[in-house]
Amino acid sequence: MMNRVLLKKYIGQSSLLFFSCGLALFAFSWIRVWVVSLIDMGQFQTIVEQFREFEKFAPIEFDSLFTYPGRVGMTFDEPIVILCIVIWCVARGSDVISGELGRGTLEMVLSQPVSRTQLLVSHAAVSILGLALLCLLVWAGVGAGVYATTVEETLPPPTVRIPIVGIDLPLSVDDPQTQTLPLRDRVDVRVFAASTFHLFAFGFFVLGLATLFSSTDRYRWRTVGSTVAFYILQMVMFGLGKAAESLEYLLYITFFSCYKPQKMSSIVASEGLAAPWSLTHVYSNIWLPPMVYPLILIGLGVVCFSLATVCFNKRDLPAPL
Amino acid sequence: MPQATPAKRNPVGKNIDELDTACLVNRNSCTENSELTLANNKGHNAPHQATGDQDDEVLCCEGLSKRYGDFDALIDCSVRIARGDIFGLLGPNGAGKTTLIRLLLGYLHPTGGQCKVLGIDPVADSVEVRRQVTYLPGDARLPRHLRGDGVLRFFAEMHPLGDLHRSREVAEILELNTKTRVAFMSTGMRQKLALAVVLGPQTPLLILDEPTANLDPTVRAEVLRLVIEARDSGRTVMLSSHVLSEIEDICNRVAFLRHGRLAHELQMSDLFQRHRMTATTVGESIMVPDALADQVVVRTTPSKTGRTRVQIDTAGDLGPILTWIDSLCLTHIRFEPFGLRTVYDAVHDGQSFLGAKKTLPDRVSDEVSS
Numbered sequence: 001m002m003n004r005v006l007l008k009k010y011i012g013q014s015s016l017l018f019f020s021c022g023l024a025l026f027a028f029s030w031i032r033v034w035v036v037s038l039i040d041m042g043q044f045q046t047i048v049e050q051f052r053e054f055e056k057f058a059p060i061e062f063d064s065l066f067t068y069p070g071r072v073g074m075t076f077d078e079p080i081v082i083l084c085i086v087i088w089c090v091a092r093g094s095d096v097i098s099g100e101l102g103r104g105t106l107e108m109v110l111s112q113p114v115s116r117t118q119l120l121v122s123h124a125a126v127s128i129l130g131l132a133l134l135c136l137l138v139w140a141g142v143g144a145g146v147y148a149t150t151v152e153e154t155l156p157p158p159t160v161r162i163p164i165v166g167i168d169l170p171l172s173v174d175d176p177q178t179q180t181l182p183l184r185d186r187v188d189v190r191v192f193a194a195s196t197f198h199l200f201a202f203g204f205f206v207l208g209l210a211t212l213f214s215s216t217d218r219y220r221w222r223t224v225g226s227t228v229a230f231y232i233l234q235m236v237m238f239g240l241g242k243a244a245e246s247l248e249y250l251l252y253i254t255f256f257s258c259y260k261p262q263k264m265s266s267i268v269a270s271e272g273l274a275a276p277w278s279l280t281h282v283y284s285n286i287w288l289p290p291m292v293y294p295l296i297l298i299g300l301g302v303v304c305f306s307l308a309t310v311c312f313n314k315r316d317l318p319a320p321l
Numbered sequence: 322m323p324q325a326t327p328a329k330r331n332p333v334g335k336n337i338d339e340l341d342t343a344c345l346v347n348r349n350s351c352t353e354n355s356e357l358t359l360a361n362n363k364g365h366n367a368p369h370q371a372t373g374d375q376d377d378e379v380l381c382c383e384g385l386s387k388r389y390g391d392f393d394a395l396i397d398c399s400v401r402i403a404r405g406d407i408f409g410l411l412g413p414n415g416a417g418k419t420t421l422i423r424l425l426l427g428y429l430h431p432t433g434g435q436c437k438v439l440g441i442d443p444v445a446d447s448v449e450v451r452r453q454v455t456y457l458p459g460d461a462r463l464p465r466h467l468r469g470d471g472v473l474r475f476f477a478e479m480h481p482l483g484d485l486h487r488s489r490e491v492a493e494i495l496e497l498n499t500k501t502r503v504a505f506m507s508t509g510m511r512q513k514l515a516l517a518v519v520l521g522p523q524t525p526l527l528i529l530d531e532p533t534a535n536l537d538p539t540v541r542a543e544v545l546r547l548v549i550e551a552r553d554s555g556r557t558v559m560l561s562s563h564v565l566s567e568i569e570d571i572c573n574r575v576a577f578l579r580h581g582r583l584a585h586e587l588q589m590s591d592l593f594q595r596h597r598m599t600a601t602t603v604g605e606s607i608m609v610p611d612a613l614a615d616q617v618v619v620r621t622t623p624s625k626t627g628r629t630r631v632q633i634d635t636a637g638d639l640g641p642i643l644t645w646i647d648s649l650c651l652t653h654i655r656f657e658p659f660g661l662r663t664v665y666d667a668v669h670d671g672q673s674f675l676g677a678k679k680t681l682p683d684r685v686s687d688e689v690s691s
Contacts, residue, residue: 005478013466104462108515110428112479113452316429319419320460 003114006122017091018130021084025134026141028084032075033145036068037152037183057242061285064266068151068186073265075142076195085203086231088134092127093210094223096120097312101218104320116312124211124305131203139196142189149183191268194276194290195261201294201301202259206231208304215308218318255300258293260286377404379439379526379557380425386433387420394420396581397434402559402574404525407552409568410561411665412578418561419459421578422528426456439525452481455522459530459561461515469499469506469514476518488521491547495540508535520547527551529560533567545571565661575661577668584668591636595659598633600651607631613645634659 048062055062064070075081097120100106109119155177159168210227217223234254241250241257251257264276267283267290275283276290283290380402387395395417402408410418423429425438427447436443443450463472473492477483492499495513503511512535519529529548533541541564548558549571562568568575569589577585607619620632631651635642646654 003479005475009464009475013464103465104460105464107428107458108461108463108476108518109479111426111451111456111458112476113448113481114479115448314430317423319423320458320462 001118002122002125003118006109006114006119007126010123010126013095014092014126014130017088018134021088021134022137025081025084026137026144028078028080029075029138029141030145030148032078033072033142033183034149036071036145037149057239061266064262064269067269068183069188069191069265069269070262072142072146072183072187073192073195073262075138076192076199076261081138081199082202085131085134085199086206088131089127089203089207090210090224090227092123092130093207094214094220094227096123096127096211096214097308098214098217098223099220101318101320102220106317107320110317117309120211120215120305120309120312124207127207127211128204131207132200135196135200135203138199139189139192142192146183146187146189150180151183151186152178152180154178188273190273191265192261193273194264194268198259198261198264198294201297202255204301205255205297205304208301208308212304212308212311215312216315255297258296260290260293264290378402379404379406380437380559382421382425382434382436384434385421385424385431385436387417387424387429388432393581395424398578398581398583399434400576400583400586402557404557405552405555406574407548407558407560407572409572409575410559410578411563411565411568411575411661411668412561412584413669416578417581418578419530420581422456422530422559422561425528426451426454453524454526454528455480455519455524457515457519457529457532459534461512461518463503463511463514463518465502465504468502469497469510472503472514473499473517473521477521480522482522482524484521484523487523488517491520492517494543494547509537509540512536513540516544516547520551523554523556525556527556527558529558531562532560533562533564541567565665569661577665579668585664587664592659592661592664594637596635596639596656597659597663598631598635598646598654598656600631600633600654601628602631602649602651603628607649610645613642617642617645 048065051062064073097106100109110116157170157172157174157176159170161168206227209230210223213223213226214220217226234256237250237254238256240247241254263286267275271283275281278289279291279295280289282288286293378401380400382398382400385395385398385400386393398417398421400421410421412418420429424431425436425443427443427450430444438450439453441449441453464475467475469492470489473488474485477485477488489499492513495516497510497513497517499514499517501510503514506514516532519527527548532548533544536544545567548560552558552571560568560572569592573589575587575589576583577587601624602621607621609617609619616635616637618634620634622630622632624630631649633646
């Protein structure tokens, strides 16, 4: 199904983009965790409380923002992370057919004894492997940040509780004592395994979609345009679905509803490490068992790749322009 | 009396007339024969084994058509190429040459008819066809991020019959610096590189779409020499070109396409027996003797000076024709060989001319009617 020489070619072609995105993702994730250690969210608690009515627009409950795992977990929803993953997926997905057709190189490649399916599968294999590595680099960046960062915590002063009234009175009027401790004491990196898998599933679908559009077109710019247009449309639907109750049905028809990395972190915090991988148990605040969401994205991605293979095999290949 | 045309022999010594007749009689042989040949080719990289006369047919198309919406790119095209041929494909831009080649290689799906390349149907198994055929596209574009040598290595590894040593040799013959990146190569250098890629694998069939485009005269000559060398080593070549002199120099058979139709087929050996004579005479009508009726076509044009310009197209042995011409009291006689240019122009203008060999479907319908 795969061709060794084509694999080599695609690895060579995509390596620059991979290293750029990989470096950006790793460094950003690391820095993002370090920034978490700089900001004491406790100071913003009052402000955040005023925005409770907008909590539904946030990917997680506001309470999670006051925990280290919750704040670190937000990395998976950061626009830069999503942007890098989408760039990889759209760039690689759009390249496979319309990109090669546009450059005119498909003609020479397909003059060799390789089937169209082989070409598509080889390309997809490199792109999917690259995507998986990029997601792992995000996780690795988070892990590096967690292991390299220390946080300063304020120790609560000893208090005494006044009976009947139920008020805690501090026993000391000195400045509050602080202690420095490694972030890894507060955050278990394994918590983000499920979030990383969600990021991969999200990218897999976008990659499949871009490949499908690429297989039916001869201009790469049009493939990129179509994919981005679809992406933005889905994002708007997601936002509207959350904003208005009358439009809630839109949440059922947008793939963004299946991307829940922070929800997975919350589930791990409350239910344990194995909880996000369940295919049967439904937890609070989600409609389906947690593992079903990424599997829907992967399933849709597989459908897109399959349709792309059929379209590519059936279409006439125009001569280079 | 019609002049007997000498038996035409292709470079591997086969009598082409016999081959053509065999093709015509066995209209369905394309399908039957293909099964035999496919069986021979099923082994990985198995060389083509001749199993009989029909196996000398490398390529055959029957009524091949390609339609895009309302536009017919190729209409009812029937072509046969025998082993060892250098088959030229001629026609103006948009005539359907590249469409025909792309149909043969499975880039396009035909809307009608069928074709077999080395007995393999490209619609059913285009990969097997491309295992047996090397193809140079009209506008060969190569990966720009690679150096010349990297491109040669890449394609040599891709093709089971790839030969990096041979490709490098061709690049050297064409005086190509393979250390340069493709992105920095000129159009001519890229064409040389593509030729080095294509002339590497020793496949039974070589299809070249305008192989000498963008090349200087010296390199063109080298390319033509390499094509002849390929033919001499037992390979069959199909090439399309707009350079008539090249086709004239190296091809033994030529097909003309016009508006998507196969307008004319020609044996080059026939062409070399044809001449055009121009002269003037004093107003007399010229009667062609019955014996020469199918060997000459006479056109007369009156001029203002009162004299008549005469144009006589001849085919076959000039001996008896010269005797007749001598009796015509002509002046200002000029003879010239009937070049491919003349045929091309005639086909392009939709004219008929002497000795025009009917295209395959016409010949078959004649046989059926007789």
